[in-house]
Amino acid sequence: MKLLARLVLLVVGLLLLGHYLPQGYWLLVAKRWPHGPVVFYSCITKDFLFLRSTNGAMARMDRNGKTYSRAEFETLLPLDNWAQLARDGRMPKSVEGVELSPGKIRYERMSMRIRPDMLDTPEVPLHPLLESESGRVRLETPGDFMRLGNGIAFLSAATNAIETEKSARFAKAFAAARFAFPSTVIAGNPNILKPYDEGYFLVDAAGATFHLLQVRGEPVLRRISEAVPAAAKAQWESLKPTFVHVQEQECREIRAFLVDQNRRPWLVVGKDYRLVPLPLEHYDPAKASLAVRGDLFNRLITVNSEDHLELLAFNRDYAEVGRYNEDLPTRKASEAGVTARVLFPFSLEFEDDASGFMGFYLKAGSLGTLLVSGACLLGVAGWLAARKRLSWRRLPDLLAVAVGGIYGVLLIFLLPKTE
């Protein structure tokens, strides 16, 4: 029992040191780590432009390293800096024959960002289904919440009871659309401060995608593969999305972003649910964040992972007009990062940027850490042998040093001695 208790103490000690020591280390060596550039796509040069932070100073440049003054840079990005250009009287009247006006520029601007943790995050499984065509200027929060489990039900917040009549009406619509419960994806944007309501994109147990709206109190549920032109039907049927993100934009062009069963990203565009594949080479939805930014002429896709930046530019017909890749400096590859990975055999976190769920997120050190652990083990064994205390009862301690390196050494000096 004593041996078991000692083992528990050592394991707990190793876990705690693996959690707190690396944290303390990074607190001590903290500095402003270099990060990726801010990226733009210029409708004037028809190429990417970068705002980079180098040694604390901002540098504006193109992909060839040519630098620009602030004023020049703003001129090359009239759709991003229209307010400043207008103030200075430098705003062009038109670009590519398209007349520019603040209203038009604002209307066509859009952005959405998908972080890896959005694909794996806990949520309360109750969803407010907004009224899409209430006839009011502003959207209003409904008085009930939609529960989609093995059926559909609406719960009234005022009575904490199921609204049987409304639930039955919606259940009938779901049955008519051949929706297979339970749904695997429920994606909507219940924020009422948005220009209009897109409702919810649902994926049923069979992987089919549906679009649900509440129109004047009545359910509108479309099986998307049956609402699209015949040529796109097979594409929608084989899609089986695992993640959908809905974020209504003023210009109503992009209806949703989705990741399919093969982890490929797509945009859903326009009234006929056109599927636009995003041919990205470095996008792993579980590790990288993706941003879609749009203006009057282009759509810019930015993929930021820990060590890579990938850019893709489309014109308004979603034909590729530019692509760029760049390796980014990482904290892990810095001098402090290399030292940490040699010094610490592992680090343990309970929260992770890639997930909203807590867990045991264990990161192993580099191969060099084996040398450190080996040296620690030899040192401790030698020290015990010199004091004639090397016996089988020291096995758990030696094991802790072998596994935990410096954590193990700290532990056997901090904890009660083995009898």
Added chain:
Amino acid sequence: MFKALVYKEWIKLRLYWTLIVVAHLLFCVYLCLQLRHAFKLHDALAVWSNWVSKGYLFFKPAKNIPLLLGVVLGCLQFFPEILNKKLRLVLHLPLVEDRAVGVHLLAGLFLFTLALLPGLAVLAVCGASYFPWEFLLNFWYIYLPWFLGGYAAYLLTVFTLVEPTWRLRVTCLLLSAALLKLFYIDSFYDGWRRLLPGMVLLTVALVLLPLLSSNRFSKGYGS
């Protein structure tokens, strides 16, 4: 012998334990009244929306109660035993040493559970009367880590108190604080779900630590 030891612990703790149960119950009733107040002042829809989208939980002020109770119960039960080294009497009973300490721990853990359950029942019933069953699931996932933290706090308090030397008591205290902090990381809805099995296992394993201290105590370290 088992019954006699449990009875001894009951005699020692019954007054404090009763006070703790009553205080906890009153606090839980107060939280329920706060919830009722929220529903009276605001639309039910607003309260529900706050829960669904912002993670408002009326029982959150009870977060540190299991931790506090674990520490207090551990101190109330074992501080008298440490004073004048009375624990030695227990360790010299005609009973295996680990079993004697085990009976004390069992009594403490049982009283800890019983002290919290009535209040938790009040919170659960109150929550269920205002919210759907999803809320009860939320209650379970959010409260269980705190509850486990309470057990861990009790066991680590005993581990620290019974340790006979001051140098190691400080080490035990640091280890306890570092470990207990992990049980109280905030999370939204069932964010703890994947970590819970590991934390349950860890808490169960902590039962062994006081035995390590009591063994050193019986060996006469520090005296």
